[in-house]
Amino acid sequence: MSFTGKAGVAVAALGLAAGSIFGAGTANAQSLHGAIAFSEENWTYESSFDWPSFEEAKDRALTRCGYDDCEVMVSWANGCGALVWNDQGWVAAASGPNRSEAVRKAIDKLSQGVPVAQLANFGSSDLSGTKVVEVVCTSNAN
Structure with missing residues (x-):
């Protein structure tokens, strides 16, 4: 795999990880x-x-x-x-x-x-x- 291909996979993986971390915070928000x-x-x-x-x-x-x-x-x-x-x-x-x-x-x-x-x-x-x-x-x- 070329460098740009590896970089693209890394960026996509980082985006998924960030989305799952920040998205999970909303689901666990305390009810009032x-x-x-x-x-x-x-x-x-x-x-x-x-x-x-x-x-x-x-x-x-x-x-x-x-x-x-x-x-x-x-x-x-x-x-x-x-x-x-x-x-x-x-x-x-x-x-x-x-x-x-x-x-x-x-x-x-x-x-x-x-x-x-x-x-x-x-x-x-x-x-x-x-x-x-x-x-x-x-x-x-x-």
Whole structure:
């Protein structure tokens, strides 16, 4: 094999080695978790994000919520969580890979109990009485 042929093989091998090293780092990246807890009796909520485990994210949201009836409404990894409610007293939460997906899914859940909430997905949130209360994302969300 000529020198240029050997050099070409060496460059290709180096490229494959570098690609496998740098590509592997992304697959082993640590997941980040979040949660939103809500107290129906006190109509309050708290959120947490960027925790290394679901348990830590949930515990932090519950602790910050501070009431005995606080419940985790949604938890997620590597994305966003959204909390919505309407003026009729319905509340819903959902998660998604980004802010808009989390909000859309939360409004979809709310509309299962209150069909008029679906109007919020079409830009008529004032007519439906639906309010996006909180959207929280982990720092590695899309």
